[in-house]
Amino acid sequence: MTHVSSPNVLKCPYCEGLFPSHKALRIHVGNIHRGKIDNFMEEFYGGRSIEVEFVTFMLQRSIANLTSQFCDQCNRCSVGCPISKVVEGFTPRQIVTDVQSGKIRELLKSNIIWKCTSCLLCKEQCPDDTSPYDIIMILRNLSARIGYHFPKGFKDADKTLYRLGLIQEPRMIQTKTGEQFDREGLCLSELSLPSDARRFTKALNQLSRMRVVY
Amino acid sequence: MRYALFPGCTVQTEQYGYELSAKEVLPRLGIELVDLDGASCCGFPTFSTTSPVGWKYMSARNLALAERLGFDILPLCNSCHLSFCQVQKDLKQDDELRNLINKTLHIEGLEYQGRSRIVHILEVLHDQVGVEKIVETVVKPLKNMKFAAHPGCHAFRPSGLKRPDDNEDPKKLDELISALGAETLDYPEKKDCCGSHISISEEMESLIIAGSKLKALGKHRFNGLVTTCPHCFKLFDSKQREIQSLIGDKTINVPVFYYTQLLGLALGIRPEKLGLHLNLSPVEQILT
Numbered sequence: 001m002t003h004v005s006s007p008n009v010l011k012c013p014y015c016e017g018l019f020p021s022h023k024a025l026r027i028h029v030g031n032i033h034r035g036k037i038d039n040f041m042e043e044f045y046g047g048r049s050i051e052v053e054f055v056t057f058m059l060q061r062s063i064a065n066l067t068s069q070f071c072d073q074c075n076r077c078s079v080g081c082p083i084s085k086v087v088e089g090f091t092p093r094q095i096v097t098d099v100q101s102g103k104i105r106e107l108l109k110s111n112i113i114w115k116c117t118s119c120l121l122c123k124e125q126c127p128d129d130t131s132p133y134d135i136i137m138i139l140r141n142l143s144a145r146i147g148y149h150f151p152k153g154f155k156d157a158d159k160t161l162y163r164l165g166l167i168q169e170p171r172m173i174q175t176k177t178g179e180q181f182d183r184e185g186l187c188l189s190e191l192s193l194p195s196d197a198r199r200f201t202k203a204l205n206q207l208s209r210m211r212v213v214y
Numbered sequence: 215m216r217y218a219l220f221p222g223c224t225v226q227t228e229q230y231g232y233e234l235s236a237k238e239v240l241p242r243l244g245i246e247l248v249d250l251d252g253a254s255c256c257g258f259p260t261f262s263t264t265s266p267v268g269w270k271y272m273s274a275r276n277l278a279l280a281e282r283l284g285f286d287i288l289p290l291c292n293s294c295h296l297s298f299c300q301v302q303k304d305l306k307q308d309d310e311l312r313n314l315i316n317k318t319l320h321i322e323g324l325e326y327q328g329r330s331r332i333v334h335i336l337e338v339l340h341d342q343v344g345v346e347k348i349v350e351t352v353v354k355p356l357k358n359m360k361f362a363a364h365p366g367c368h369a370f371r372p373s374g375l376k377r378p379d380d381n382e383d384p385k386k387l388d389e390l391i392s393a394l395g396a397e398t399l400d401y402p403e404k405k406d407c408c409g410s411h412i413s414i415s416e417e418m419e420s421l422i423i424a425g426s427k428l429k430a431l432g433k434h435r436f437n438g439l440v441t442t443c444p445h446c447f448k449l450f451d452s453k454q455r456e457i458q459s460l461i462g463d464k465t466i467n468v469p470v471f472y473y474t475q476l477l478g479l480a481l482g483i484r485p486e487k488l489g490l491h492l493n494l495s496p497v498e499q500i501l502t
Contacts, residue, residue, distance in 0.1 A: 082407040085426075086419050114415045117423065118259050118293075119407035120371040124381060140263045153414025157260040165254035167261075170227040175491055186230050186489070188237075192221070192253040196322060200254065203321045204272075207314075208265035 013040070030147075071096055077122035077132045083115050090115060092122040092132030099135060108148040113139045162201055165194040215342060216246040217288035217333065218280040222444065223255045225290050229444040231489030232290055235474035236335070238487050243343045243351065250279055250287070258297035259411050267314070273301035274315045277332070278324040286331040288338060292368035292443040293411075298332045299375050334378035335442050336369060339473075340386040348393040353482040355395025359500060361476070362436040363387040363398050364427075364450070366443035367407050390473060391440055394480040403430040410445035413453075418460065424449040425457040428466050437500055438469035440476055447472060451495045470495040 010019045014033045019025040029040050078084060078091040090112060098107055107113055116136045123131040144150045157167040170191055172182045183191060194200035225232050240247055255261065257272030277298060280287040289295045305312045306328060316325055339348070365384045373381040384405065388398040409423030428450060431439060441447050449457075451470035458466050470493065478488040479501075490497055 082409060082423050083419065086422050111416070115412060115419060117407050117409050117420070118411040119367040121367070121407070123372050123374075137263070137266075141266060144264050151415035154260055154263055157414065158264050161255055161261055166223045166227060167255050168223060168227050173228055173230065173492060176494055177491075179491075181230065181492065183226070183230065186234060188226075188230060188233055189249055191226055192250055194254050194322075195252045199322050203318045204268055206321075207271050207318055208261075208268035 013044075071100075071128060073097075074127065076125040076127070079125065080121055082117055082119055082121075087112075087115055092116075092136075095136060095139075096132050099139075104139070107139055108143040108146065111149055111151070113143065114149070114151050162204060163197070165197065165200055166191075215244060215338070216248060216285055217338070218250040218283050218285040218330070219247040220250050220253060220256075220276060220280075220287050220289040220294060222289055222291040222294040224444040224448065229448060231475065231492040232444055232447070232472045234487070234489035234492075235472055235478050236290060238483055239474050239478045239481060240338070242481060243339075243347065245338060245343070247288070248283065248285060250276065250283070252279055256289070256291075256294040256297040258293055258300075260414070262297075267311075269297070270301045270304060270311065271315050271318055273297050274305060274326045275319060275322070275324060277302065277328075277330055278319055278326040280330040281327060282324065286333055288333050288335065290335060290442075290444065292334075292366045293445060295332060295334050295378070296368040296375070299377075302328060302332060303375060334369065335474075336365070336378040336386045336390070339390055339477075345389050345393045348390065348477070352394055352480045354480055356476065356480055356500075357395050359437045360397040360399060360435065361391050361471075362401060362431050362434065362439045363391055363404065364408070364439050364441040364443075364446055365404075366441055366446045367405070369443065370405070387440065387442065387473065391476070394476060396437075396476075399434060399436070401430070401434045401436075403427050406430075408443075408446040408449045410449045413449065420449060421453060421457050421460050424453065425461045425463070425466065428454065428457060428468050429461075429463060431468050432465060436468070438471055438495075438497070440471050440473050442473050451493050454495050467496055469493075469497040469499050471497065 008020070010022065010025045012019065012025060012028060014029065014036055017028055019028060030037050073093065075093055078093045081092055084091050095107065095113070113136050116133065118133070120133060123133040126132065160166065160168055170183055172180050174180050221233050237247060253276050255272055256276060257269035261272060262269035277287060287298065289298060305315065305326065312326065319325055365379055365387045370377050370379040370381045370384040379386045391398045406427050407423060408427065409420035413420040439450055447470060450468070454466065454468065454470070458464060475488045475490055479485065485491065485501055490501065
């Protein structure tokens with residue numbers, strides 16, 4: 001690789017930064033040279049790029065088959081969608097249409113799939129088994145795995161989950177009059193948490209590494 | 215009736231008013247609650263995004279804990295309830311998935327067999343305790359008050375999975391509110407989503423969605439909004455001030471209650487014991 005300046009140090013191709021590992025370099029480019037990350041990945045980590053291509057191809061084929069077979073564009077999914085009222089251009093049907101026409105990479109890169117509120121209205125109204133909601137959840141999982149766009153709020157929740165077993169730490173809350181309370185101050189019983197955090201994390205790690213969809 | 219109480223992440227880390235009021239009122243109606251020691255997040259809707267299998271493990275794990283205690287499980291949160299029901303169904307239908315999850319559960323010495331039932335607080339109050347028993351128990355009826363019931367999407371959707379209330383016409387929460395001597399009204403926005411599930415990624419959109427519902431309530435002259443879901447409550451109550459300033463509408467001023475808080479008031483319990491001092495919306499409007 002051209003950006004390797006010595007056996008143990010990697011040099012960033014866009015600035016003077018030096019990094020001890022590939023991971024550190026990728027994180028740096030992702031954070032600091034955001035606009036260049038795709039070119040960077042394709043240039044230096046082709047394998048991953050091929051994976052994206054492959055997944056896109058497979059998805060396009062399977063979902064497009066599925067949706068053209070089932071989705072008759074009745075548009076019932078998009079009536080009443082709470083996000084359609086707030087975000088211009090967002091309709092559940094549009095997501096399905098984009099998948100059908102192979103714009104999966106664009107969908108994964110944008111934040112549009114993260115705007116769904118999981119209200120399940122489209123799932124309820126869709127006459128088929130695979131509703132726009134289900135497709136959005138598959139796309140979110142792919143986006144999270146491939147690393148295109150994974151919102152910070154979700155990332156933070158995952159981190160706390162691995163460590164603590166809950167999505168957030170217990171909070172000290174403040175009343176309207178400025179008083180502060182935690183669980184203890186309100187005489188609530190002790191927080192319920194996995195009793196053996198090490199085993200819990202091990203189990204969770206083991207499963208979440210698996211690339212299977214059930 | 216005895217249940218393993220599953221407050222869920224949101225309730226036990228910040229929505230203390232719900233836990234306080236549920237633990238205060240349910241035992242008075244003959245519902246014994248047991249803490250589910252060792253419980254964790256149900257996995258939905260955050261971890262389900264990262265790892266669909268990991269999510270199902272998380273839910274199955276809590277169900278297995280309840281099973282070990284020998285009790286049915288009562289989640290306080292609509293989404294935890296939905297998650298448990300979905301995972302229970304998936305594990306019933308897919309032997310391979312169940313084996314995989316059980317293999318992992320063995321690391322913690324647990325096993326999922328599917329023996330514990332999953333009950334929703336609307337089912338406990340409406341179908342088991344019953345509206346009549348609640349009417350009999352009320353000592354301080356909430357007269358001359360009209361409340362908007364907000365069951366929350368996951369209490370009635372998707373109908374393909376057994377939900378506590380009817381998808382077309384969810385009425386259980388209304389009937390429970392009427393049992394307290396208050397009025398309810400079928401308003402057009404009743405089934406509208408609160409937007410809370412995107413509050414960790416797309417906060418502005420979630421506030422706008424919640425705001426439009428709060429604004430609509432003004433038209434119908436409600437004295438407040440009532441829910442049993444901590445996610446919905448969090449937006450409508452805890453974020454009401456943010457909503458006010460974001461959409462620039464100072465007329466939004468809606469008292470928001472957990473049903474268990476309102477029930478507690480009607481049973482004559484002091485507001486502090488129900489955590490009403492923790493509500494950030496103007497609940498004092500109806501307390502005086």
